[in-house]
Amino acid sequence: MTADTEVNGRGAFLMAGFNDAHAHSVWYGQTLSETDLTGATDRSQVYEKVTQASGDDSDASAWLIAAGFDPLALDAPLELDALDRAAHGRPLLIKHASGHAYTVNGVGLEAVGIGRYPHARIDGGVIATDDEGRATGLLEENAMRPVQDVLQPDPLLEISRALDRATTAYARQGLTSVTDAGVGGGWIGHSPREFAAYQDAHEHGMLSTRIQAMITSDVLHPVHGHRTEGPFTGLDAGIRCGLGDDRLQIGPMKLFVDGSLLGGTAAVTEPYCGHDTGHGYLQGDPDAMTATITGAVHAGWAIATHAIGDRGLDLALDMLERATAESHRTPPMPHRIEHGGVVRPEQLPRIKSLGAALVPQPMFIAAYGDGMAEKLGDRRTLLSYPAASVLRAGITLPGSSDRPVAEGAPLRVIQAFVERTTQTGRAYGPDERISVDQALSAYTTGSARATGWAARKGHLAPGMLADFVVLSDDPREVPTNTIGQIGVLSTWVGGECTFTAEQPVRR
Numbered sequence: 001m002t003a004d005t006e007v008n009g010r011g012a013f014l015m016a017g018f019n020d021a022h023a024h025s026v027w028y029g030q031t032l033s034e035t036d037l038t039g040a041t042d043r044s045q046v047y048e049k050v051t052q053a054s055g056d057d058s059d060a061s062a063w064l065i066a067a068g069f070d071p072l073a074l075d076a077p078l079e080l081d082a083l084d085r086a087a088h089g090r091p092l093l094i095k096h097a098s099g100h101a102y103t104v105n106g107v108g109l110e111a112v113g114i115g116r117y118p119h120a121r122i123d124g125g126v127i128a129t130d131d132e133g134r135a136t137g138l139l140e141e142n143a144m145r146p147v148q149d150v151l152q153p154d155p156l157l158e159i160s161r162a163l164d165r166a167t168t169a170y171a172r173q174g175l176t177s178v179t180d181a182g183v184g185g186g187w188i189g190h191s192p193r194e195f196a197a198y199q200d201a202h203e204h205g206m207l208s209t210r211i212q213a214m215i216t217s218d219v220l221h222p223v224h225g226h227r228t229e230g231p232f233t234g235l236d237a238g239i240r241c242g243l244g245d246d247r248l249q250i251g252p253m254k255l256f257v258d259g260s261l262l263g264g265t266a267a268v269t270e271p272y273c274g275h276d277t278g279h280g281y282l283q284g285d286p287d288a289m290t291a292t293i294t295g296a297v298h299a300g301w302a303i304a305t306h307a308i309g310d311r312g313l314d315l316a317l318d319m320l321e322r323a324t325a326e327s328h329r330t331p332p333m334p335h336r337i338e339h340g341g342v343v344r345p346e347q348l349p350r351i352k353s354l355g356a357a358l359v360p361q362p363m364f365i366a367a368y369g370d371g372m373a374e375k376l377g378d379r380r381t382l383l384s385y386p387a388a389s390v391l392r393a394g395i396t397l398p399g400s401s402d403r404p405v406a407e408g409a410p411l412r413v414i415q416a417f418v419e420r421t422t423q424t425g426r427a428y429g430p431d432e433r434i435s436v437d438q439a440l441s442a443y444t445t446g447s448a449r450a451t452g453w454a455a456r457k458g459h460l461a462p463g464m465l466a467d468f469v470v471l472s473d474d475p476r477e478v479p480t481n482t483i484g485q486i487g488v489l490s491t492w493v494g495g496e497c498t499f500t501a502e503q504p505v506r507r
């Protein structure tokens with residue numbers, strides 16, 4: 001698109017393109033071709049959908065894979081034997097919406113070497129059992145790895161096709177940039193060669209949005225160098241975050257400190273409410289995680305630390321403070337705290353002093369707020385997934401969804417930022433509500449700052465990247481409960497149209 005090209009927007013509303021600072025595009029793209037359990041509230045619905053899917057493949061040994069499962073919304077826990085019957089003898093994997101747990105049937109457990117009466121203990125994970133020691137099928141956190149060891153790595157072509165499906169969907173919703181929060185390793189990755197699939201997709205025109213991809217911490221390793229340069233944790237040849245261009249770039253190192261609120265595995269200082277009185281748990285040894293972060297910061301990496309519980313956040317801040325104090329390197333993008341499911345007021349100044357961004361997901365409130373509030377209780381719910389207090393503290397607040405954990409259409413997330421109501425209409429930390437203008441800024445300038453692109457993205461001005469979206473209405477001028485219903489008329493990346501609902505008029 002050249003400077004002398006004109007497009008007639010017919011009076012629609014034009015603004016900078018939306019930028020989702022935390023999503024999982026490969027995972028999301030795969031869910032678009034898997035059995036969808038979203039919205040299931042009765043376990044009979046789950047069994048029925050599994051039964052329907054069990055006849056979709058002529059290979060009786062092929063895995064059935066379902067996604068979008070929310071155990072908090074279910075009327076009763078799934079039963080292992082019932083899952084076996086529903087799958088008609090095939091191994092079954094149900095991906096929880098949180099991304100932090102699987103449910104596997106008995107055939108699947110045996111296929112991955114766990115068995116129906118498991119004895120193994122998993123560091124940073126749990127193989128759930130009943131009172132008799134029999135597996136329930138629930139695998140939390142690192143206990144998901146035995147399944148991944150069997151089903152992965154995914155072929156690079158399949159990963160590229162998932163990216164194509166995902167970014168095509170993103171363009172329909174006005175997204176022009178996305179940060180993928182963890183590729184290449186861990187239980188969140190799909191192949192040790194995963195970033196190569198991103199490059200392949202980019203080279204073959206399969207990416208409809210700009211993408212920044214975080215590399216998981218277990219992919220990084222000590223790299224030998226001159227004795228005066230100190231510890232160095234990174235990729236071979238010294239490759240680090242910032243490499244790439246405005247279309248595809250390596251982002252921060254992603255490290256998981258704890259789990260999820262949905263599964264009660266996020267590390268909290270006070271026990272969860274109700275019958276589950278656990279405190280969650282950390283994903284690894286604190287000293288080992290500190291060494292990884294310190295070495296990565298010395299190597300010039302920005303750090304994106306997954307910390308949902310306040311105890312997990314304490315550790316994340318301790319590690320970042322120590323690492324940055326010992327290093328003279330300034331990364332090309334800010335350090336980040338991913339999620340912030342519970343943030344105590346005294347933790348906000350520590351985040352600010354690090355120059356870090358806090359990346360909450362307000363759509364969790366609209367999708368799972370009732371269940372989270374039940375686990376946290378009234379007092380901690382007021383501290384959960386903050387927004388207004390983040391801005392008051394002078395901390396960068398980006399827009400993000402964690403899709404496919406929750407719905408990711410930016411206008412729906414913006415509405416959730418503003419309203420902060422649960423799926424049943426209850427207020428969830430109402431003092432943390434922000435204005436429509438602030439929510440729009442989060443999804444544009446806020447995300448640009450959090451990803452290191454403030455000088456090129458986030459607003460429309462000469463010299464900025466020509467990334468914009470055309471909407472049917474101005475989000476500031478409609479009732480807040482209809483923001484998510486605003487139509488996306490067209491999306492433009494670098495001046496090229498990536499989606500149009502109707503043919504624009506050019507001249």
